Amino acid sequence: MKAVAVIPARGGSKRIPRKNIKSFHGRPMIAWSIAAARASDLFDRIIVSTDDAEIAEIARAAGAEAPFLRDAALADDQIGVTEVVQDAIARLGAEGAVPDLTCLIYATAPFLRATDLRAGHARLIETGSLFAVSVTSFPAPIQRALVIEQGHVRMMNEENLLVRSQDLVEAYHDAGQFCWGLTEGWRAGPRVFRAPTAPVMLPRYRVQDIDTPEDWERAEIVARVLEEEAGR
Numbered sequence: 001m002k003a004v005a006v007i008p009a010r011g012g013s014k015r016i017p018r019k020n021i022k023s024f025h026g027r028p029m030i031a032w033s034i035a036a037a038r039a040s041d042l043f044d045r046i047i048v049s050t051d052d053a054e055i056a057e058i059a060r061a062a063g064a065e066a067p068f069l070r071d072a073a074l075a076d077d078q079i080g081v082t083e084v085v086q087d088a089i090a091r092l093g094a095e096g097a098v099p100d101l102t103c104l105i106y107a108t109a110p111f112l113r114a115t116d117l118r119a120g121h122a123r124l125i126e127t128g129s130l131f132a133v134s135v136t137s138f139p140a141p142i143q144r145a146l147v148i149e150q151g152h153v154r155m156m157n158e159e160n161l162l163v164r165s166q167d168l169v170e171a172y173h174d175a176g177q178f179c180w181g182l183t184e185g186w187r188a189g190p191r192v193f194r195a196p197t198a199p200v201m202l203p204r205y206r207v208q209d210i211d212t213p214e215d216w217e218r219a220e221i222v223a224r225v226l227e228e229e230a231g232r
Contacts, residue, residue: 001099001100001101002044002099002100002101003042003043003044003099003100003101003102003103003121004043004044004045004046004047004088004092004099004101004102004103005037005042005043005045005046005047005102005103005105006047006049006084006085006088006089006102006103006104006105007030007033007034007037007046007047007048007049007059007064007104007105007106007107008049008050008081008084008085008104008106008107009021009030009048009049009050009052009055009059009107010050010051010052010070010075011050011051011052011054011055011075012051012075012076012077014077015211015212015213016210016211016212016213016216019108019210019216020050020055020107020108021054021055021058024110024216024219024220024223025110025220025223025224025227027062028058028062029107029108029110029210030048030055030058030059030062030107030108031058031062032109032110032111032112033105033106033107033108033109033110033112034046034048034059034062034063034064035062035063036105036109036112036113036114036116036117037064037103037105037114037117038063039114040114040115040117040118040121041114042103042117042118042121043103044099045065045097045099046063046064046065047064047065047066047067047088048064048065048066048107049068049070049084049085049087049088050066050069050070051069051070051071051072051074051075052069053069056069067091068091070084070087071087074087081104081106082186082189082191082192085102085104085181085186086186086187086189088102089102089183089186089187098183099183100182100183101121101124101180101181101182101183102180102181102182102183102186103117103120103121103178103179103180103181104178104179104180104181105117105177105178106176106177106178108176108210109176109177109178110210110219110223111177111206111207111208111219111222111223111226112177112178113206116134116177116178116200116202117178117180119200120132120133120134120178120179120180120200121180123180123198123199123200124180124181124182124198127198128196129195129196129197129198130181130182130185130195130196130197131179131180131181131182131185131192131195131196131197131198132179132180132181132197132198132199132200133174133175133178133179133180133192133193133197133198133199133200134174134175134176134177134178134179134200134202134207135172135173135174135175135199135200135201135202136172136173136175136201136202136203136204136207137170137171137172137201137204138170138171138172138173139204141160141165141168141170141171142171143157143160143163143168143169143171144157144160144161144168145157172199175202175207176207176209177202177207178200179192180200205222206222206226208222
């Protein structure tokens with residue numbers, strides 16, 4: 001089956017300006033995602049969907065394609081990744097080159113590994129799901145989450161105050177690294193978490209949202225630790 005990777009990378013990041021191409025641990029951030037996709041040997045094409053000419057140039061230098069510039073209507077911060085993937089698939093369709101499988105890969109996923117993508121691919125096929133998405137577990141029971149109101153903390157769900165941790169259902173969240181899908185699933189339009197979606201488990205230490213300067217700093221620390229461990 002033919003497979004294509006789509007990496008959304010708009011130019012208008014606000015909290016971390018130009019974060020998709022900002023240098024992270026020695027290379028542009030987006031280059032890490034492209035490298036993992038290339039190393040997986042799963043994709044017929046690796047396409048970066050961007051509205052920014054500089055990002056397109058850096059993506060090409062890293063070994064991906066940037067065959068078009070995304071329309072401005074699909075480049076604001078209100079547009080979801082599903083619409084971006086659908087747009088890329090439609091453009092491939094206009095070329096008569098629609099793949100069987102399409103994998104969304106996030107541009108800010110420096111800890112993504114080729115083995116993760118292979119595991120996601122296998123999970124999608126073996127489960128017969130529409131999608132297979134990277135997830136990881138919360139480090140603490142979310143049923144005991146706290147909220148702050150008028151300067152004081154309280155439990156969001158007080159009925160769980162005395163429930164043992166081992167009796168609470170373990171919860172997971174989107175790891176924000178990749179989502180495999182049947183192309184027909186992406187085109188049909190159901191949101192990933194409203195469709196039959198298989199989980200692809202990742203360890204917490206390799207999952208980091210990068211939305212704020214603090215997130216970026218923490219990710220740099222993790223990258224150094226992982227490099228040191230790999231060198232031992």
